[in-house]
Amino acid sequence: MRLNKHLILWSSLGxxxxxxxxxxxxxxxxxxxxxxxxxxxxxxxxxxxxxxVQLRQIVVPSLGVADRCVSCHLGMAPGVEAIxxxxxxxxxxxxxxxxxxxxxxxxxxxxxxxxxxADAHGDVDHWPEPMLPARFSSAGCGTCHTHLAIxxxxxxxxxxxxxxxxxxxxxxxxxxxxxTFRPGRAAGMEGPDLSRVGLTGFSPDxxxxxxxxxxxxxxxxxxxxxxxxxxxxxxxxxxxxRTRVGAPDxxxxxxxxxxxxxxxxxxxGGVGGNDGPDLTAEGLLDPGRLDFTHVPGEHTVANWLxxxxxxxxxxxxxxxxxxxxxxxxxxxxxxLYLLSLRRRTSSxxxxxxxxxRAERLDQxxxxxxxxxxxxxxxxxxxxxxxxxxxxxxxxxxxxIGNPEFLAVASDDFLRKNIQRxxxxxxxxxxxxxxxxxxxxxxxxxxxHLRTLGGDAGPAADQRPARWADGDLxxxxxxxxxxxxxxxxxxxxxxxxxxxxNPNLLDSATDTYLFETIRRGRLGTSMPAFGRPSxxxxxxxxxxxxxxxxxxxxxxxxx
Numbered sequence: 001m002r003l004n005k006h007l008i009l010w011s012s013l014g015x016x017x018x019x020x021x022x023x024x025x026x027x028x029x030x031x032x033x034x035x036x037x038x039x040x041x042x043x044x045x046x047x048x049x050x051x052x053v054q055l056r057q058i059v060v061p062s063l064g065v066a067d068r069c070v071s072c073h074l075g076m077a078p079g080v081e082a083i084x085x086x087x088x089x090x091x092x093x094x095x096x097x098x099x100x101x102x103x104x105x106x107x108x109x110x111x112x113x114x115x116x117x118a119d120a121h122g123d124v125d126h127w128p129e130p131m132l133p134a135r136f137s138s139a140g141c142g143t144c145h146t147h148l149a150i151x152x153x154x155x156x157x158x159x160x161x162x163x164x165x166x167x168x169x170x171x172x173x174x175x176x177x178x179x180t181f182r183p184g185r186a187a188g189m190e191g192p193d194l195s196r197v198g199l200t201g202f203s204p205d206x207x208x209x210x211x212x213x214x215x216x217x218x219x220x221x222x223x224x225x226x227x228x229x230x231x232x233x234x235x236x237x238x239x240x241x242r243t244r245v246g247a248p249d250x251x252x253x254x255x256x257x258x259x260x261x262x263x264x265x266x267x268x269g270g271v272g273g274n275d276g277p278d279l280t281a282e283g284l285l286d287p288g289r290l291d292f293t294h295v296p297g298e299h300t301v302a303n304w305l306x307x308x309x310x311x312x313x314x315x316x317x318x319x320x321x322x323x324x325x326x327x328x329x330x331x332x333x334x335x336l337y338l339l340s341l342r343r344r345t346s347s348x349x350x351x352x353x354x355x356x357r358a359e360r361l362d363q364x365x366x367x368x369x370x371x372x373x374x375x376x377x378x379x380x381x382x383x384x385x386x387x388x389x390x391x392x393x394x395x396x397x398x399x400i401g402n403p404e405f406l407a408v409a410s411d412d413f414l415r416k417n418i419q420r421x422x423x424x425x426x427x428x429x430x431x432x433x434x435x436x437x438x439x440x441x442x443x444x445x446x447x448h449l450r451t452l453g454g455d456a457g458p459a460a461d462q463r464p465a466r467w468a469d470g471d472l473x474x475x476x477x478x479x480x481x482x483x484x485x486x487x488x489x490x491x492x493x494x495x496x497x498x499x500x501n502p503n504l505l506d507s508a509t510d511t512y513l514f515e516t517i518r519r520g521r522l523g524t525s526m527p528a529f530g531r532p533s534x535x536x537x538x539x540x541x542x543x544x545x546x547x548x549x550x551x552x553x554x555x556x557x558x
Contacts, residue, residue: 065105096196107143150366154371167227302335514548
């Protein structure tokens with residue numbers, strides 16, 4: 001009995017001590033209390049009397065947000081005076097929204113209800129959504145926004161150069177630049193800041209208004225810094241301005257993504273290929289479920305994505321994604337874009353206009369000019385300029401911008417190949433799949449290919465689609481001798497493309513096949529068999545016709 005009393009007494013005292021320590025830690029030792037005490041010390045006597053050390057939070061029921069981040073980041077708390085230049089006590093960076101209307105974790109990630117630093121930032125085991133690294137903070141815009149009609153990075157650069165060349169920055173600020181006085185005070189900050197004009201919009205008759213001001217002025221910026229702008233560059237400048245949404249680094253990241261051909265294999269928002277994983281929610285990857293075995297450095301999603309860009313198969317064994325040979329700056333930029341792919345399910349009443357236009361009105365996230373369409377869907381396999389691509393361990397991808405190819409490929413042939421794809425190959429049927437290309441987009445890509453090939457096109461052909469009637473045995477023998485080494489004896493493709501492909505044989509005319517064999521493909525491993533070489537004599541027209549006749553036999557076998 002005495003032993004039990006001692007056991008109860010000392011266990012009670014231990015429990016009381018533990019409770020007292022927990023209360024002391026909670027009410028005295030918490031980091032946020034020290035931070036708020038330091039903040040109060042910096043206030044004037046009058047302000048200090050009004051400031052109370054307490055937990056602060058932003059609650060947004062419609063978004064399911066209850067964030068206590070402002071208990072430490074006091075300069076961002078509603079009703080609290082910010083102290084400029086201080087990391088914790090400074091105001092939030094200028095953004096189009098009031099941070100109090102969205103909370104903190106909506107954009108930045110992290111664990112909003114936590115009150116300790118590491119916990120709040122999500123740098124703890126098993127928390128699925130750590131805070132975005134500071135250098136990638138603009139990726140948070142992707143939680144709600146779906147920026148539309150973003151062109152390729154080349155287009156962005158060209159459009160910016162036009163805007164600078166026409167001296168728009170003499171009077172306007174844009175992403176922190178411009179609006180500066182020139183020698184002789186010829187120009188200065190006269191017009192509005194254009195950094196978010198893609199969100200606010202601009203008058204469709206702005207040019208007419210500017211021209212009227214220019215004609216009426218005799219001195220100053222209107223006279224010296226504005227001049228007539230031809231229609232083509234004016235439209236390009238307008239396209240650029242529509243992409244200015246206050247997050248320039250994210251727009252450039254998306255533009256780079258639209259230059260790499262990534263949608264050829266990956267779908268984003270339901271649009272793109274399905275050869276690779278859907279990337280729509282790639283920014284919400286759970287670090288606890290990623291394999292960091294071959295990823296040096298910190299175990300973060302950003303670090304995993306960057307290493308995957310450098311060496312996909314090392315990070316994900318068996319990955320079919322090729323090594324793209326990207327520079328570190330490109331890797332950093334693409335990592336930013338992938339982290340921005342973090343669209344959340346929320347009430348449509350909370351959606352910004354761009355997301356409504358994308359998800360309900362089917363407006364494109366990429367620009368639909370011909371170059372951007374080609375770069376977005378085709379460049380990864382066929383090269384930025386149609387020169388074809390070769391990746392280690394993969395068959396070479398065709399050079400579809402090759403003038404020799406375009407000189408024999410009709411628009412109808414190109415159209416059918418884009419629409420139907422190549423079954424069994426990595427070329428999807430872009431016109432037949434959900435999330436593929438629209439008919440006008442396919443026509444635009446065909447037009448771009450013609451431009452890449454120097455506007456080359458086939459001469460009018462009066463012959464029927466199937467006219468070859470050569471010697472079948474001779475054709476098979478010649479194919480085995482001259483063609484099988486690159487195209488495989490059964491036509492399944494090796495160095496050269498697969499010729500025993502139903503879509504190719506259906507869309508290709510005999511003239512196309514005949515001329516391709518006769519003319520070859522300059523700059524590729526496909527020789528011109530109609531001309532002699534040091535290794536073989538030229539094939540006669542009858543011999544080439546016999547090879548075409550043999551190729552046609554595969555149509556009956558497939």
